[in-house]
Amino acid sequence: MSKDKIINLSFKNGLKIRPETIEINQSGLDFLVAYALDENNISWVLRVPRRDDVIETAAKENKILKTIRPFLSVSVPDWQIFNSEFIAYPKLIDEPIAIMDTQARAFVWRIDNTSLSDTFIDSMGKALASLHSIDHNVLKHQGFEIISTNDFREELSNNMNQAKTILDIPENLWSNWQNWLNTDGNWQHNMQFIHGDLHPGHILADNTEKVTGLLDWTEAKISDPAIDFTVFYAVFGEQVLDRLLAAYKNSGGNVWPDIKNHINSTLLSYPVGFATYAIKSGDNSYLDVAQAMINSSAESL
Incomplete structure (x- = not known):
């Protein structure tokens, strides 16, 4: 071009x-x-x-x-x-907090990822709370599909079963997925509008580390709000997740009693999304990524 x-x-x-x-x-x-x-x-x-x-x-x-x-x-x-x-x-004025070095397969950070500031955490929590609180009536008026928690569970179950036909899923991980998915007590929260791909390369911050923008909304939809915490949890760990959830709650976000376990279970099921994308796109390279993630998730249990 x-x-x-x-x-x-x-x-x-x-x-x-x-x-x-x-x-x-x-x-x-x-x-x-x-x-x-x-x-x-x-x-x-x-x-x-x-x-x-x-x-x-x-x-x-x-x-x-x-x-x-x-x-x-x-x-x-x-x-x-x-x-x-x-x-x-x-x-947009500011820059991502990190960019992915594809050769090293690691983030190159613009902020100190080992000691995230309160400014960053508080503004990230506020951003997520504002996103997740968008009224479903507004979204419905604009033609977005409104799904229930049971709709989401059914779709995830179908995707898990499809993934099982093409990937080697260890029994301990499969049992974990099924127990989580089929226990009604894990699914008492509502679906909300989510970003869906909230990794560091899509988060913009200014020189004070205040989050000022979010990029790449191709995966955004009404879905499980826990999804927007999974990459954050995977990258920064449990203590930082605790801080983010506190900031999210202070800004009006819904923090239900078992949200941390739900986020962890969502992270363990993350490979299902890669498998689903591989099937839809025909790009089998994503199957390799999914299998590697499955192996890692199974070993962590």
Whole structure:
């Protein structure tokens, strides 16, 4: 993809970028991504679809962003240009708290991940509480599917059974999944609107470590709110999770009595999502990831 195409699409859509400032990132599987300054020195993110099939997913994300923006305590991308050829929005001011080094398979941190500040924890809890408290009536009015806790359990059960046909799931882990899933007492909370992929690369913070924005909303939907705590728990551990849950509760989030066990069980079932994606996408590399996670989860029990 040439800079000329980026320039032509920008001007065609009324965005006057400065050609000499264009930087292209070819790493994305679904979109070519470029960064550029406009004539007022505002930084823009420019995305060009690589395939026609990604447009539907992009349209869903655009709808999500428009719906949730007024209710959040943090910023999200504002897609000022969106069509089948081109997506463009002003780059959010702050940077992710970490980026993934794909070769080292480890995060490169912009903050001290061994000693997270109260500012970071409190603002993260507030962001999650604002997201999870979005009224279902608002979401229903915008056409989002409203699911019940039992709907979620049924879907997860189906996905687990499907995963079992293609992966080697040790009996101790399978029993753990089934006991958790089939015990009604574990499922007394309501489903809420969630981000669904809340890893450090999608969390923006300023120089004081205050969380100011969240990126990449392609997995957002009404689902189990525990999902938004699982990666945080896996990355930072139990003590930091305790701090986050306290901040979340202080901002109005629902912290039910057994939430920590539920988050841990959700984390143990995380490989099911990778298996489901592998089946839907036909990308078998995700099966290898899922199997490695299954082995690790089984060993931890």
